[in-house]
Amino acid sequence: VITEEEEDLERVVKQVVDHLFSTGAPRPNQSTQSQALSPPDFLNQLDIITKEVLDVISAQQGIGSTSFKIPGIEDPLSFNCNVNIAKLRRLKRQFITACQCLLGYYT
Secondary structure (H helix, E strand, C coil), X not given: CCCHHHHHHHHHHHHHHHHHHHCCCCCCCCXXXXXXXXXXXXXXXXHHXXXXXXXXXXXXXXXXXXXXXCCCCCCCEECCCCCCHHHHHHHHHHHHXXXXXXXXXXX
């Protein structure tokens, strides 16, 4: 003998099972899609900005300056020793490579 309460329970269980296994995957939304941690052209922008900084330093070193005014930065940058542009370019490449590795780690 099946009571009315058991019939309701069976109907609810059937609805839950149908909903879980008969329907497709939910549509993607903000909670199911991962967001990019950085813009897609981040490395390109980083390369352009670091090139601009190296160009400013190179130009001001050419006139014998040891204090460098970088656009967008209030305080001037100064070196205690003379740093050649080749060393700065190597440091730039190392910095961009490190940023690229970190991006790969976080994606």
